[in-house]
Amino acid sequence: MIHPVLDPKLAPPFPKAALPVLRNPQLRKNVAHATDVITSKRGRLVAEKDDWQALRDAASALRAHVLENLGTYLEQFEERCTAAGGVVHWAADAAEAREIILNILRDENASEVIKIKTMTSAEIQLNPFLAQNGIEPHETDLAEIILQLGKDEPSHIVVPALHVNRSQVRDIFARTMHLPDLSDNPQELTAAARTYLRKKFLTVPTAISGANFLIAETGGVSVVESEGNGRMCLTLPRTMITLAGIEKVIPRYRDLEIMLQVLARSATGERMNPYTSLWTGVTKGDGPQRFHVVLLDNGRSDILQRERERQTLKCIRCAACMNACPVYRQTGGHAYGSVYPGPIGAILTPQLMKMEYAQSLPYASSLCGACYEVCPVKINIPEVLIDLRAKVTDQERNEERRFFDPLYLGMRMANKVFASAGRFQAAQRMMRIGLKPLTGKDGWIRSLPAYGARWTMTRDLRGVPQQSFREWWTSRANGKAKP
Amino acid sequence: MRASLFITCYNDTLFPETGRAVVTLLERLGVEVEFRPAQTCCGQMHANTGFRGEAFSLAKQFVRLYADAKAVVIPSSSCVAMIRDQYPALIDELGNQDLRRDFDALLPRVHEFSEFVVDVLQVENVGAYFPHRVTYHASCHGLRALELGDRPFRLLKNVEGLDLAPLDHLDRCCGFGGTFSVKNAEVSSAMMTAKLQDVLATRAEFCTALDNSCLMHLGGAMHREFAAMRTIHMAQILASTREHPAEVL
Ligand code: SF4
Numbered sequence: 001m002i003h004p005v006l007d008p009k010l011a012p013p014f015p016k017a018a019l020p021v022l023r024n025p026q027l028r029k030n031v032a033h034a035t036d037v038i039t040s041k042r043g044r045l046v047a048e049k050d051d052w053q054a055l056r057d058a059a060s061a062l063r064a065h066v067l068e069n070l071g072t073y074l075e076q077f078e079e080r081c082t083a084a085g086g087v088v089h090w091a092a093d094a095a096e097a098r099e100i101i102l103n104i105l106r107d108e109n110a111s112e113v114i115k116i117k118t119m120t121s122a123e124i125q126l127n128p129f130l131a132q133n134g135i136e137p138h139e140t141d142l143a144e145i146i147l148q149l150g151k152d153e154p155s156h157i158v159v160p161a162l163h164v165n166r167s168q169v170r171d172i173f174a175r176t177m178h179l180p181d182l183s184d185n186p187q188e189l190t191a192a193a194r195t196y197l198r199k200k201f202l203t204v205p206t207a208i209s210g211a212n213f214l215i216a217e218t219g220g221v222s223v224v225e226s227e228g229n230g231r232m233c234l235t236l237p238r239t240m241i242t243l244a245g246i247e248k249v250i251p252r253y254r255d256l257e258i259m260l261q262v263l264a265r266s267a268t269g270e271r272m273n274p275y276t277s278l279w280t281g282v283t284k285g286d287g288p289q290r291f292h293v294v295l296l297d298n299g300r301s302d303i304l305q306r307e308r309e310r311q312t313l314k315c316i317r318c319a320a321c322m323n324a325c326p327v328y329r330q331t332g333g334h335a336y337g338s339v340y341p342g343p344i345g346a347i348l349t350p351q352l353m354k355m356e357y358a359q360s361l362p363y364a365s366s367l368c369g370a371c372y373e374v375c376p377v378k379i380n381i382p383e384v385l386i387d388l389r390a391k392v393t394d395q396e397r398n399e400e401r402r403f404f405d406p407l408y409l410g411m412r413m414a415n416k417v418f419a420s421a422g423r424f425q426a427a428q429r430m431m432r433i434g435l436k437p438l439t440g441k442d443g444w445i446r447s448l449p450a451y452g453a454r455w456t457m458t459r460d461l462r463g464v465p466q467q468s469f470r471e472w473w474t475s476r477a478n479g480k481a482k483p
Numbered sequence: 484m485r486a487s488l489f490i491t492c493y494n495d496t497l498f499p500e501t502g503r504a505v506v507t508l509l510e511r512l513g514v515e516v517e518f519r520p521a522q523t524c525c526g527q528m529h530a531n532t533g534f535r536g537e538a539f540s541l542a543k544q545f546v547r548l549y550a551d552a553k554a555v556v557i558p559s560s561s562c563v564a565m566i567r568d569q570y571p572a573l574i575d576e577l578g579n580q581d582l583r584r585d586f587d588a589l590l591p592r593v594h595e596f597s598e599f600v601v602d603v604l605q606v607e608n609v610g611a612y613f614p615h616r617v618t619y620h621a622s623c624h625g626l627r628a629l630e631l632g633d634r635p636f637r638l639l640k641n642v643e644g645l646d647l648a649p650l651d652h653l654d655r656c657c658g659f660g661g662t663f664s665v666k667n668a669e670v671s672s673a674m675m676t677a678k679l680q681d682v683l684a685t686r687a688e689f690c691t692a693l694d695n696s697c698l699m700h701l702g703g704a705m706h707r708e709f710a711a712m713r714t715i716h717m718a719q720i721l722a723s724t725r726e727h728p729a730e731v732l
Binding site: 014015018019022028308326327329330331362363364365366367368369370372373383386389390391392393394407411412414415417418419420421424428431444446451452454455457458459460461462464465467468469470471472473474 | 495496497500520521522526529532533534535537540544568569572624626627628654655660662664666668672674675677699702703706
């Protein structure tokens with residue numbers, strides 16, 4: 001397997017990045033199986049709630065309200081968090097966030113740091129940066145350990161190692177933990193991970209976490225997880241640094257009631273996730289004694305300005321959209337070249353990159369709408385995808401090299417043709433004549449030249465019939481008119 | 484009842500038999516069908532590929548052309564979805580209030596073919612005869628954007644002789660997606676292969692749908708694979724009778 005590149009600035013375009021996976025039947029099987037299991041669990045759990053649509057409406061309204069008043073809630077969060085003994089930092093971009101974190105770690109004289117639930121830290125590529133600066137980061141989420149030790153990258157938001165199977169996990173653990181006799185029995189694998197982790201939990205005094213929610217009312221933070229490793233990270237160290245996107249805030253403590261319900265059911269198909277941790281500032285003699293929150297913008301306030309795309313920030317990272325997505329099911333997450341894969345990645349990543357990179361992602365969808373149907377906060381992903389496609393086209397169409405690009409040429413020509421029925425009819429005739437030599441005796445085309453070859457790679461095309469509908473209509477009308 | 488048929492560029496050129504069947508059926512049900520030859524395309528291809536200005540010019544053309552129509556019937560669920568879901572934003576962004584007013588007045592009179600038969604004509608048994616085993620592919624736009632629900636099934640169940648074969652993973656996309664099928668040809672093919680497995684497993688003679696774009700995709704793959712199954716638009720099944728069986732290609 002080729003090492004995936006999850007940096008939108010360097011990753012190849014989606015159609016190309018998807019190829020290695022499409023040619024890897026084992027990987028596709030792993031992904032299809034895993035997403036099947038999660039979607040069917042989710043389906044069952046959602047079906048047992050009569051008020052699911054009402055919950056979804058409430059969650060959607062709540063998130064929309066937050067985005068409309070984001071400044072207010074963030075200020076409130078800062079004030080309450082500070083009052084409870086936390087320190088709030090604001091980071092405009094990835095570089096600033098990395099510097100803030102590095103400075104805190106240097107003040108702590110840290111040479112190692114344990115991490116939990118930090119997709120946002122992957123967004124800002126924190127691990128390689130820390131390593132370069134002499135600080136060793138240790139992931140503690142079981143899936144993240146597998147990836148870190150296997151020098152791999154996450155391929156899913158909730159199940160980052162979804163593409164790896166059990167025997168691959170055994171190989172990674174056996175090699176990196178020096179356990180040649182390890183079997184692929186799940187209990188043994190978990191025990192090995194536990195032994196490995198205990199040492200880190202008990203010896204590394206500094207931790208970095210992500211956040212599922214920031215609570216404005218209390219200045220508190222919440223993380224939900226399934227293993228309990230997060231809880232170890234959140235309680236044992238002396239110093240805690242939480243890195244969170246600014247959109248993660250919710251107004252009140254009681255809003256968790258709605259958010260936790262929709263999140264657990266959508267994400268893992270459970271009524272409630274096993275571990276929900278909540279903490280507010282510092283408490284003498286209990287838990288971390290120094291607590292920092294780094295609030296990351298990194299393109300988010302730009303997204304907030306755009307009326308239709310703003311809904312992207314409602315996302316609560318449940319991953320239901322990628323499990324439902326037929327494109328993701330075929331390609332897995334690495335093809336997206338971003339830590340945010342699937343439909344949400346397809347709209348979030350190019351926007352975080354200010355639409356300068358990852359421009360193939362808005363096209364990585366057949367617009368089937370399955371993502372919108374499952375999204376618990378009702379993000380109309382297809383609508384945003386189409387909008388972003390228009391942005392990409394607007395950016396590209398003035399580039400000289402696009403002038404003869406078959407797609408741009410074809411679209412411009414088609415528009416001229418469709419503008420007049422006369423021209424359209426002439427084009428229909430030309431198409432019929434032009435494709436005639438390529439059409440077999442049975443009326444089918446087996447191979448098209450140029451751009452069309454991408455269609456006939458796996459599909460035949462029915463030839464153009466001898467009479468268009470409008471020609472039939474005219475001839476029928478003439479026939480009727482005759483006595 | 485008078486209805487105007489918007490055949491769509493795609494059906495007009497590549498699937499005229501679908502249009503003929505719509506006319507035949509609607510006339511049989513007592514509808515006076517008119518066809519406005521100035522029509523071309525709804526702009527879906529442009530809009531979905533990011534060519535918003537071009538899509539808008541076609542949207543405007545559509546609204547102007549049908550402003551006075553009693554009813555517009557469209558045998559393509561994705562084109563109806565384009566009109567319902569995308570026209571409002573396009574017009575708001577690039578058009579003017581007059582156009583928006585005309586569009587809002589027109590929209591309730593724009594119907595997808597099966598909606599028109601079931602909701603407007605209030606007919607579920609159209610008196611069709613089609614003695615074959617058939618499976619129904621719920622295209623994404625029919626299923627999610629238009630929420631056609633069980634209308635297509637109600638129509639098919641009343642067809643004499645028809646043996647309806649249930650399709651697994653009914654809600655899964657066939658992978659066509661317009662320009663997606665060439666821009667992401669390999670991914671599209673992989674999705675198509677998965678869909679085709681489910682479709683062929685029904686052991687039906689025909690796969691039907693309310694959108695010829697999905698059927699062109701699946702039909703093209705069936706032909707490539709030498710499959711015995713064929714595709715047919717639902718209008719052709721409903722138009723089919725003992726005296727005038729469907730033209731099957
Ligand atoms: S876009 Fe919706 S479904 Fe997808 S991860 Fe975000 S909240 Fe979940």
